[in-house]
Amino acid sequence: MRVAASPLDNYILDALPQMERQRLFPHLKLVPMPLGTVLYESGATLRHIYFPTSAIVSLLYVMQNGSSAEIAVVGNEGALGVSLFMGGETTPSRAIVQSAGYAYRLTGKRLKGEFGRHGEMLHILLRYTQSLITQMAQTAVCNRHHSVDQQLCRWLLLSLDRLSGNQLNMTQELISNMLGVRREGVTEAAGKLQKLGVIRYTRGKITVLDRPQLEQLSCECYAVVKKETDRLMVPQQHARSVAPESLPSHTKQ
Amino acid sequence: MSTDARSSIRRIERNALLAGLPSAERARFSTDLELVPLALGQVLYESGETMTHAYFPTDCVISLLYVMKNGESAEIAIVGNEGMIGIALFMGGDSTMSRAIVQNAGHAYRLKAQVLKDEFQRGNAFTRALLIFGSALITQMVQTAACNRHHTVDQQLCRWMLLSLDRLPSGQISMTSKLIGNMLGLGEVDVTTATNNLSKAGLIQYDDGVINVVDRPGVELRSCECYSVVKKESDRLLAHQANR
Numbered sequence: 001m002r003v004a005a006s007p008l009d010n011y012i013l014d015a016l017p018q019m020e021r022q023r024l025f026p027h028l029k030l031v032p033m034p035l036g037t038v039l040y041e042s043g044a045t046l047r048h049i050y051f052p053t054s055a056i057v058s059l060l061y062v063m064q065n066g067s068s069a070e071i072a073v074v075g076n077e078g079a080l081g082v083s084l085f086m087g088g089e090t091t092p093s094r095a096i097v098q099s100a101g102y103a104y105r106l107t108g109k110r111l112k113g114e115f116g117r118h119g120e121m122l123h124i125l126l127r128y129t130q131s132l133i134t135q136m137a138q139t140a141v142c143n144r145h146h147s148v149d150q151q152l153c154r155w156l157l158l159s160l161d162r163l164s165g166n167q168l169n170m171t172q173e174l175i176s177n178m179l180g181v182r183r184e185g186v187t188e189a190a191g192k193l194q195k196l197g198v199i200r201y202t203r204g205k206i207t208v209l210d211r212p213q214l215e216q217l218s219c220e221c222y223a224v225v226k227k228e229t230d231r232l233m234v235p236q237q238h239a240r241s242v243a244p245e246s247l248p249s250h251t252k253q
Numbered sequence: 254m255s256t257d258a259r260s261s262i263r264r265i266e267r268n269a270l271l272a273g274l275p276s277a278e279r280a281r282f283s284t285d286l287e288l289v290p291l292a293l294g295q296v297l298y299e300s301g302e303t304m305t306h307a308y309f310p311t312d313c314v315i316s317l318l319y320v321m322k323n324g325e326s327a328e329i330a331i332v333g334n335e336g337m338i339g340i341a342l343f344m345g346g347d348s349t350m351s352r353a354i355v356q357n358a359g360h361a362y363r364l365k366a367q368v369l370k371d372e373f374q375r376g377n378a379f380t381r382a383l384l385i386f387g388s389a390l391i392t393q394m395v396q397t398a399a400c401n402r403h404h405t406v407d408q409q410l411c412r413w414m415l416l417s418l419d420r421l422p423s424g425q426i427s428m429t430s431k432l433i434g435n436m437l438g439l440g441e442v443d444v445t446t447a448t449n450n451l452s453k454a455g456l457i458q459y460d461d462g463v464i465n466v467v468d469r470p471g472v473e474l475r476s477c478e479c480y481s482v483v484k485k486e487s488d489r490l491l492a493h494q495a496n497r
Contacts, residue, residue, distance in 0.1 A: 127346065144437075220322055
């Protein structure tokens with residue numbers, strides 16, 4: 001049972017062959033990611049790439065009037081900072097820690113150096129970027145056609161997939177920013193789910209009690225993204241070498 | 254150089270991505286570029302379909318649409334002569350979840366999948382140009398996702414018209430209400446209401462399936478911020494490429 005944090009807790013890092021691990025791992029820095037931390041703002045020049053191991057980060061788009069909408073969720077399956085290697089240097093969205101935990105951080109300079117070798121890192125990161133694009137595109141369509149209730153379910157499922165356990169520590173404010181609705185809307189949607197016995201929602205904590213029902217109540221968008229992400233990342237997805245229960249316990253604040 | 258060769262180069266240069274490449278680099282695969290006509294409504298790729306070619310539009314416009322199980326759809330991005338269709342070929346997926354459909358007829362150069370992949374592997378200007386275009390596409394999708402959450406049908410119609418016009422040399426959009434509805438994820442009735450609103454306001458004329466934008470500044474005012482945000486960022490990214 002592994003108690004110390006390890007880069008292997010992130011799927012992308014875990015998928016790197018031995019030589020690339022040897023080259024990069026010494027330069028990874030483990031950083032704490034407290035709930036609500038803004039990793040970078042929209043338009044900021046990125047300096048690092050982050051590989052979460054236990055934190056979950058939301059990519060949010062913020063309008064001129066301050067209203068926002070979540071575009072994608074990133075956890076231990078992925079990375080934050082794809083703009084670094086896509087060439088844009090800046091990003092359109094704000095990255096904010098939605099669930100506290102840890103991540104490994106690498107400087108942009110090192111990442112670009114590795115990327116430039118056109119080895120496994122490049123291929124994995126590009127495939128991951130395509131899965132991120134899939135999530136973003138699905139969100140765009142979901143926001144056009146589906147209800148807030150369905151979107152809350154989808155978002156809960158996406159988050160759970162990136163966490164060990166069935167509990168999310170969240171503030172109502174964060175959820176309302178994700179869904180782009182007022183707090184009353186969140187209370188209402190969460191209340192419905194609680195009445196159905198799908199979740200328990202108490203001060204700042206959501207516990208999922210009935211995952212199958214949650215999947216049924218979600219729109220198709222959750223399953224579509226999951227299936228495509230699995231397809232894209234499967235060559236990299238080694239069987240999880242660590243059982244969920246034995247992941248570092250410092251995932252919650 | 255023969256007149257044919259010269260006019261061929263000029264035509265290739267109608268696609269900005271190809272035009273921005275050093276001529277020596279482009280010469281390596283330019284004989285593999287095949288000019289093809291694309292008809293309105295033609296489906297280049299269905300969701301999940303393995304891509305056989307990359308397409309570089311010269312004067313047509315392609316819509317990337319997501320189609321739900323119940324048939325409802327929404328456009329997630331528009332691609333014209335600033336870019337290409339087929340990012341999955343260099344990102345590794347070989348297929349994507351979206352349907353690529355011709356929204357405005359015209360021509361495109363197509364390149365066999367393996368040729369594109371081989372060129373991408375070289376790590377030269379073409380590689381960088383393709384990646385930067387990927388960034389521009391992400392920008393569009395992010396904006397669309399947020400726009401679909403917060404903005405009105407009228408605003409979204411304006412945004413969509415402006416993005417299309419920027420990619421059309423003619424300044425005219427030929428579309429049926431039904432097709433516009435597919436793009437925006439709306440029924441025909443809502444589309445008709447929206448186009449009527451814009452006509453009444455003197456911003457457009459919509460007759461016989463052709464939209465003429467009569468008052469472009471007016472349309473820009475009516476659009477949400479999403480149009481100018483995407484335009485500004487796309488311009489910045491593509492200038493970034495040209496300066497390398």
